[in-house]
Amino acid sequence: MQSPDADKATSFDVAFPLAVYSLDALKRAAYAMMHRISVKFDISNEHVRCIITPVSDKEDAARLERDFLREVIDHDLRISIEAQTEQTRTAILGLTFSRTGLQG
Amino acid sequence: MSRFKTLQHYEKVLDAGYRLLPFRFTQLDGDTYVASNMAGEFVVLDRSKLDEFAKFKLSPHDPQYSELKSKHFLLDDDSSATIDLLSVKLRTKLAPLANFTALHLFVTTLRCDHSCPYCQVSRANDDRQEFDMSQETALKSIDLAFRSPSPVLKFEFQGGESLLNLNLIRFIIEEVKRRNVSEQRDLQFVIATNLALLSDETIELAREHDILISTSLDGPEELHNRNRPRPGNDSYQRTIEGIHRVRRELGRDSVGALMTTTAASLSQVKAIVDEYIAQDFRGIFLRPLSPYGFAIKTKFYQAYDQSKWLEFYFEGLDYIIDLNLKGFAFTEYYAAMVLRKMLTPFQPGYVDLLSPAGVGVAAVVYNYDGDVYASDESRMLAEMGDKSFCIGNVHSNSYEEIFLNDTLLEALDSSFAASAPMCSWCAFEPYCGADPVFHHATQSDFVGKKPLSAFCNRNMSVFKGLIERMNSSPEVREMFERWAYMS
Numbered sequence: 001m002q003s004p005d006a007d008k009a010t011s012f013d014v015a016f017p018l019a020v021y022s023l024d025a026l027k028r029a030a031y032a033m034m035h036r037i038s039v040k041f042d043i044s045n046e047h048v049r050c051i052i053t054p055v056s057d058k059e060d061a062a063r064l065e066r067d068f069l070r071e072v073i074d075h076d077l078r079i080s081i082e083a084q085t086e087q088t089r090t091a092i093l094g095l096t097f098s099r100t101g102l103q104g
Numbered sequence: 105m106s107r108f109k110t111l112q113h114y115e116k117v118l119d120a121g122y123r124l125l126p127f128r129f130t131q132l133d134g135d136t137y138v139a140s141n142m143a144g145e146f147v148v149l150d151r152s153k154l155d156e157f158a159k160f161k162l163s164p165h166d167p168q169y170s171e172l173k174s175k176h177f178l179l180d181d182d183s184s185a186t187i188d189l190l191s192v193k194l195r196t197k198l199a200p201l202a203n204f205t206a207l208h209l210f211v212t213t214l215r216c217d218h219s220c221p222y223c224q225v226s227r228a229n230d231d232r233q234e235f236d237m238s239q240e241t242a243l244k245s246i247d248l249a250f251r252s253p254s255p256v257l258k259f260e261f262q263g264g265e266s267l268l269n270l271n272l273i274r275f276i277i278e279e280v281k282r283r284n285v286s287e288q289r290d291l292q293f294v295i296a297t298n299l300a301l302l303s304d305e306t307i308e309l310a311r312e313h314d315i316l317i318s319t320s321l322d323g324p325e326e327l328h329n330r331n332r333p334r335p336g337n338d339s340y341q342r343t344i345e346g347i348h349r350v351r352r353e354l355g356r357d358s359v360g361a362l363m364t365t366t367a368a369s370l371s372q373v374k375a376i377v378d379e380y381i382a383q384d385f386r387g388i389f390l391r392p393l394s395p396y397g398f399a400i401k402t403k404f405y406q407a408y409d410q411s412k413w414l415e416f417y418f419e420g421l422d423y424i425i426d427l428n429l430k431g432f433a434f435t436e437y438y439a440a441m442v443l444r445k446m447l448t449p450f451q452p453g454y455v456d457l458l459s460p461a462g463v464g465v466a467a468v469v470y471n472y473d474g475d476v477y478a479s480d481e482s483r484m485l486a487e488m489g490d491k492s493f494c495i496g497n498v499h500s501n502s503y504e505e506i507f508l509n510d511t512l513l514e515a516l517d518s519s520f521a522a523s524a525p526m527c528s529w530c531a532f533e534p535y536c537g538a539d540p541v542f543h544h545a546t547q548s549d550f551v552g553k554k555p556l557s558a559f560c561n562r563n564m565s566v567f568k569g570l571i572e573r574m575n576s577s578p579e580v581r582e583m584f585e586r587w588a589y590m591s
Binding site: 028031032033034035070074075077078080081082084085086088089091092093095096097100 | 124125126131154179187188191195198555556
């Protein structure tokens with residue numbers, strides 16, 4: 001799963017099968033960890049290869065990979081919950097803002 | 105016929121499964137997570153339980169099923185009113201928005217007798233009267249304040265040292281009261297002062313108009329005087345004498361105090377808390393330093409990093425918790441505000457923790473020169489040369505031009521936490537604020553990249569710390585509930 005990047009000694013990459021993880025989850029995880037890593041995406045038909053470069057050379061690569069994977073899994077679950085609850089959320093917001101006198 | 109349905113009926117209802125209601129989750133520590141719903145009710149659960157729940161595998165006989173159901177995280181055949189209840193709770197949280205601006209801050213002068221190196225408002229020397237607000241500017245500002253739809257109007261006088269322009273404070277209060285005969289608003293007046301110049305005249309004015317006094321007390325004498333130099337090096341002595349005098353003449357609760365944390369404060373949080381107890385205050389607001397004004401120019405802001413402030417904060421909080429558990433009632437006010445958001449349906453009006461942001465909506469600042477700022481921090485930023493949040497001038501702009509100012513609307517719109525990257529999926533979003541001024545000052549962006557944001561890091565750590573503490577001790581939970589309902 002992990003291999004050294006030719007251009008940057010400290011970079012490593014992790015491949016994610018698109019059948020299991022959404023690209024959105026990967027992007028969110030990269031955003032959430034921008035204080036620790038920068039991530040480039042290399043997308044093929046079945047996989048996304050995330051090329052990860054630590055922001056600091058003091059970070060342990062194995063730990064970063066583990067934390068990134070956890071972020072991805074968490075975001076995948078969040079995206080699934082958001083999709084399932086979107087209509088209910090809209091209904092709650094609709095009720096919340098109904099009859100407020102702000103509708104004009 | 106039986107008066108009650110059979111047990112089997114309820115079991116059948118539970119066995120029919122459940123639907124998820126909208127919720128977000130965030131890791132607390134290791135495998136422990138916190139999930140919150142749209143109204144901010146929260147549940148602490150471990151990752152495997154969270155997964156089970158989200159994938160509809162949680163048994164109705166699991167103890168956390170009842171907790172999730174009672175806090176509106178799920179809907180089953182037995183919970184028909186849940187969506188209405190959630191809407192009412194969310195509506196209650198957002199209700200203060202309809203009142204619009206209640207807090208009107210008047211910078212009566214920039215002059216000050218102190219020369220605090222961390223001063224966030226870039227004070228002027230106390231002999232330069234061109235930094236005083238004029239009566240004409242005050243009258244125009246009062247016009248705008250009364251355009252606010254809020255039934256409560258709070259007028260707060262700030263500086264510099266506000267008492268250096270006491271005559272203007274008297275003028276404003278009398279004019280506001282004269283107009284209020286027909287306006288019929290609920291009025292409150294606050295003078296923010298270092299108390300060094302407290303006079304008989306000030307006391308009489310405060311007595312006549314029920315004015316509250318807000319002062320600065322940074323800690324024990326040596327620390328306070330180091331942070332707040334003035335001629336004679338007697339700031340602490342004057343502040344303490346002033347506090348006692350105000351209490352003696354106007355009543356115990358007529359004076360409150362705020363502290364500012366500097367690098368010198370970091371190692372002495374217990375001594376700072378003890379000083380507040382010695383001066384008979386009922387609580388303390390352990391505040392971080394803001395990245396504005398002289399704090400930046402003198403490198404005071406850079407002198408300590410976020411992690412050191414958090415260590416300071418939690419050492420102080422744990423000390424205060426311990427005092428309470430031993431029977432001495434004392435409150436940390438920042439925690440109390442956050443807990444009010446976490447444990448009640450109500451919303452404290454603290455500008456930094458509002459979303460939509462509190463700038464212009466919860467508070468507005470009329471500067472000595474007539475410029476109007478969206479918040480106190482906006483004014484501090486302007487004194488550093490960045491007038492991005494100057495939303496107009498009382499002499500040249502109408503109420504509509506000021507409060508529908510493009511910069512203000514863009515800042516409010518783009519920074520709204522529920523739709524900001526990272527905030528929108530964060531379990532702490534219902535408790536947090538959108539502080540576009542802070543993010544503009546530190547990242548030149550109203551929204552801010554939250555993984556790089558000291559505001560986000562600080563508040564996330566405080567939210568996690570509070571939840572962890574109340575989750576691990578029923579006594580702390582009970583105490584936090586008292587704090588939440590205090591204000």
